[in-house]
Amino acid sequence: MSSAAPPRRAATPEGAREARQALEIGALPGGHLCCTIRSMTKSYTARYMKIDSGYMGQLIEWPEVVTDGGDIEECRSMLRDALQEMTLAYQQLGKEMPAGNDLFEPLSVDLEYVRKTA
Secondary structure (H helix, E strand, C coil): CCCCCCCCCCCHHHHHHHHHHHHHEEEEHHHHEEEECEEEEEEEEEECCCCCCCEEEECCCCCEEEECCCHHHHHHHHHHHHHHHHHHHHHCCCCCCCCCCCCCCCCCCCHHHHHHHC
């Protein structure tokens, strides 16, 4: 994996305009971010963690998309922007985006039962 950061902006103003017209980022319930590219939609799951300076947000399916903010709303907004910027960078570099659209579900464990049987 390369440690070089992807470019933050399109190489030309025309390229940036075209890419932004083809890309729309939105929020879905449950912390999922939705990325629509030319009528193709991919959903990603956002994970937010409390840190000393506020919150850190990261996409589970695309861990390179990570940011932080002073509060949860700022972090959420910054994460949407980071997703858009990474999507544009991947498009410019001809790289394939992570699949997204994964299904996540919570699993619970009865700790009292585990202690008795282990």
